[in-house]
Amino acid sequence: MASSAWIDRDRFLEASYSGLMKCGQGYITIELNLADPIEIGDFVGLFAAIGDQYDRFIKSSRPDLAGESKIFIKEIRKGSIITEIFPFIPASLIEFMDEAIIIAMFAQFFGKQIKDFILGKTEPNATKNDLKDYLNVVQAVANDANGHATISTTTFEKGVWRTRADFSFTTKEAREAAATIEKQRLDLDRxxxxxxxxxxxxxxxxxxxxxxxxxxxxxxxxxxxxxxxxxxxxxxxxxxxxxxxxxxxxxxxxxxxxxxxxxxxxxxxxxxxxxxxxxxxxxxxxxxxxxxx
Known part of the structure; x- marks a missing residue:
């Protein structure tokens, strides 16, 4: 069962999967369902991008802090890859809000960015690095013949693990998002x-x-x-x-x-x-x- 006890950065980086499940308050799950084999660069880029965006999200709340995360590949089977990301949240940030709330807020914020790109909406405050991250998130599914991705959060609330699917997108939607992102990248260069x-x-x-x-x-x-x-x-x-x-x-x-x-x-x-x-x-x-x- 998860504990609300906070662990410091060194213990977090050394912690095993089972250790994080015992002491953590939440994690993010990414499930990729793909018709074709995934290119390794797209696979790595997806998780690096979410890690980067998590770090920026933490810094936007507390500019003096930096976020980190640990990634575990939980399951690989034909056409499906399930990966879990455990974010490290500094103790000084937990003073302001609950760890589970921080994880849920990040997933909601990031999901909104992807949904906006799918709808053809640009993000006025996005930097070139942000756009690169967003593109990396959708690239693996966009390159697939008939893929689907689901990003969900699991948080420990009142003694129970609760999972919520925050957002998902198909190959068609990923390609629409990629087109919007590329257009905004070109606009930034002008x-x-x-x-x-x-x-x-x-x-x-x-x-x-x-x-x-x-x-x-x-x-x-x-x-x-x-x-x-x-x-x-x-x-x-x-x-x-x-x-x-x-x-x-x-x-x-x-x-x-x-x-x-x-x-x-x-x-x-x-x-x-x-x-x-x-x-x-x-x-x-x-x-x-x-x-x-």
């Missing part, structure tokens, strides 16, 4: 830009050091008329850099309570701003107290 004049720019992170022209400086700014997010700053003009660096290094005013009226070239990827290239600084103004960070 970077364009647009110009805006006399925009109010406010610093969220500054740096006293010099920055090379045309490369990201490490500084971050907001231009709320364009995007409420803070984005990387790129100096496209020496005069603009000199004017801004003067305020950072030599002026008596607080850089975070100043507004810079600038001309800016917006770097876009898939139609979304990803950085600002400042080409000119027209003026520097003091922000009202209620507008400063």
């Amino acid at each position: 970077t364009s830009s647009s110009d805006r004049e006399r925009q109010l720019m406010v610093f969220k992170r500054s740096d006293r050091g010099d920055a090379g022209l045309g490369i990201r400086s490490g500084e971050r700014v907001t231009i709320e008329d364009i995007d409420r997010r803070d984005l990387p700053l790129i100096y496209a003009s020496e005069l603009a850099e000199q004017r801004i660096k003067h305020e950072i290094r030599e002026a008596d005013r607080n850089i975070y309570k100043l507004g810079f009226v600038v001309d800016v070239n917006i770097q876009l990827r898939a139609g979304r701003p990803i950085a600002y290239r400042v080409t000119a600084v027209h003026s520097v103004i003091d922000l009202p107290d209620d507008e400063s960070p």
Whole structure:
């Protein structure tokens, strides 16, 4: 029977399958039913992808933490492979929520991403690495003549193991998801830009050091008329850099309570701003107290 006792990372990595079943609170099961033999790269890629996404899921909840997992192939028979993934959950995260809840939340979150791709919906916050992982998850089934995959979670609740099928997809659906993912990957590779004049720019992170022209400086700014997010700053003009660096290094005013009226070239990827290239600084103004960070 499972115990709620938490085990540390070293004990988790050394634990056997039976040991994890005794002390763990849940695991994820992947069942592949395939008409054709699976290519080993697709097989390995599937589990590596889910492990990577689990790690990112944990980090999104607690950026200071990293997740890990152990994978066991439970059963292989003709046309079917059953694999179980036991995720390691850091103790400091368990302080905030139950281990079984964390596992269920991850499966639901990841399942929604795959379902959206099947429906032709892109994921606006997905990175290239995310898209690579999603593609690896569906690739084995997409390459099969008539395959099917089911991903479920099993959690220990009130003294009983309970299994829930979180999501599944067929070869047809996997191919639809793969097509959506590939389209989004191509869109991410297309970077364009647009110009805006006399925009109010406010610093969220500054740096006293010099920055090379045309490369990201490490500084971050907001231009709320364009995007409420803070984005990387790129100096496209020496005069603009000199004017801004003067305020950072030599002026008596607080850089975070100043507004810079600038001309800016917006770097876009898939139609979304990803950085600002400042080409000119027209003026520097003091922000009202209620507008400063």
